[in-house]
Amino acid sequence: MLQIKDYIDIVGANALDELAILARYLQGKRIQNINSTAVGGGVAEILNRMLPLLRELGVDARWDVIRGDERFFSITKKMHNALHGVSEQLSDDDLEYFLEVNRRNAADMDLDFDIHFIHDPQPIGLVRERPRNGGHWLWRCHIDFTDPDPRVWEFLKGLIEKHDAAVFSAPAFARPLPIRQVLISPSIDPLSDKNKDLPEEFIASVFEKYGIDRQRPVVCQISRFDYLKDPLGVIEAYRMAKEHVDCQLVLAGGGAVDDPEGMQVLSEVRQSAESDPDIFVLFLPPASDLEINALQRGSTVVLQKSLKEGFGLTVAEALWKAKPVIASAVGGIQLQITHKHSGILTRSVEGTAFWIKQLLNEPEYASKLGLHGREHIKNNYLIFRHLRDYLLLFLSVFETGDIVHFA
Amino acid sequence: MSVFYFKTRLNLVEMLGIRVSTVPELLQQLRQVPGSSVYHHTHRFLQQHHFLCPEPPNDFAFWITNALGLDDLGEQLASVDTIRFTKINDLRDAFCAILEKYLQRRNGVPPGCHEGEEFHFMACRTFVFASPFHAADAAEFLRALRSISINSIYYHIFESRLRLGRVGNDFSLWFESIGNKPAADEIAKLDPYTITLEGLRKKIIAIVEKHAAN
Secondary structure (H helix, E strand, C coil), X not given: CCCHHHHHHHHCHHHHHHHHHHHHCCCCCEEEEEECCCCCCHHHHHHHHHHHHHHHCXXXXXXXXXXXXXXHHHHHHHHXXXXXXXXXXXXXXXXXXXXXXXXXXXXXXXXXCCEEEEECCCCHHHHHHHHHHCCEEEEECCCCCCCCCHHHHHHHHHHHCCCCEEEECCHHHCCCCXXXXXXXXXXXXXXCCCCCCCCHHHHHHHHHHCCCCCCCCEEEEECCCCHHHCHHHHHHHHHHHHCCCCCEEEEEECCCCCCHHHHHHHHHXXXXXXXXXXXXXXXXXXXXXXHHHHHHHHCCEXXXXXXXXXXXXXXXXXXXXXXXXXXXXXXXXXXXXXXXXCEEEECCHHHHHHHHHHHHHCHHHHHHHHHHHHHHHHHHCEHHHHHHHHHHHHHHCCCCCCEEECC | CCCEEEEEXXXXXXXXXXXXXCHHXXXXXXXXXXXXXXXXXHHHHHHHCCCCCXXXXXXXXXXXXXXCCCHHHHHHHHCCCHHHCCCHHHHHHHHHHHHHHHHHHCCCCCCCCCCCCXXXXXXXXXXXXXXXXXXXXXXXXXXXXXXXXXXXXXXXHHHHHHCCCCCCCHHHHHHHHCCCHHHHHHHHHCCHHHCCHHHHHHHHHHHHHHHCCC
């Protein structure tokens, strides 16, 4: 298991010292994280990485999981879709059942903590026990909240408002609410398989395996095969750029074979690419983090031409590798890239093609963008910033005022 | 002799749930958001992109230029000389005056941004705490300055002046108190808004080395 000292070379001793100082101010406070699954999914992944680091810093943090049956999780799945703007049928009975399962969990759980940190909508009904259990309550929303279904939003709003603060991942998710709303963006782990440094021989072996020529420029997009990632638009942009500059295109990503839409997109992408030997469409199995890492590191330019995006951490992953990135100006990507400073933001196929040409023709400028991008990710989107924000969030519930002075 | 205790600070970003898509909307909200929001949007870039040079703009200028395509107005907002201001409300008034003048001169419907590129008003809560470093003379100060975090430099140069209402930056005030006025004056003359934080560290080190004997 990774320890805090493993990150010293990346973030520096000062940053770690500041974390230790913050953690000291939380001495004696008991913090309870609650979500709905111990394994699988982004929330469990984050908690699995965060909890050991918080404990190593001396913070008394624990993690509990609520229980539910098939009906409960079917309701929460519909709720999840509805928050993404998808039309779903949720009856009054469904909503009452949702609250009932939360009530049962509350009766079985120890809720005697200073801070209850509730992750996502599934356990949000626990806050109704607040009058009996006290403590501070924080709600962490990990999902895209840009265009929620109004009925589900109204239902959840009544519960969100019972918390001390709501935490969102991007500014666009903020809503008019009577409680504090905190911005805590997601992060990448620089020591994970997807992001750690790789030996040059390994990178070369991956390119060799797929027959990609590293002597010629490589443009890549790493994404699941999904219309919202616009892989067909990527091919179009590549073709427009290739009229003036030689390059190859790698479209690599995973997807579930039981996802009919994903398979349809993959099929259309393969069809569009079949006449061009310089386009490589790679459908990768789930445990391909090292190969994805190698493909990003070995590419000349990385694209993320999404039509819609929650946060888009693949951008942070590419920037961390100091790659020049051309990405759509949507969702959280706009936080990760400052146009012409730490990457390029585009809004069209033509714009993407234009910047592919520019960056391939001006490698020094491209390299500068990549280096700035890496610095930006290092300072703002690594797991340590995430950990620091959590510590500040916990401290913030005990303090008032815009400026808080500790002795 | 007075001892300088280095402090440091970290920010938690809060969202106000206010989004705007045109210049009139920006002006209307800018007049009424809390001072911590004005501070955040004029200093966020500096903190998040402290490795960048030349001078990064404030959020208002950046949004007006890149989301609304109003280059002239963006340039005027980017040119606001933040170092001249010691009160957040005066800084706010300077931005509002530029926006008001633009709207008075302009005819027709003001342009709006694309969906998804709205300006989101945010603010920050700042947590100030002691660092392990302190100095009783210039030599100790130099040693500490080489080791402190950029958050500490940021606090003593920017935060303490504009948010805590001190007349100058903390470093100059201390050098003056120990009788090293040349170092105090030279540090005070720096425009920290046009230097990266690491660049600022190097410049202050050079100044203190030059005047260490005083």
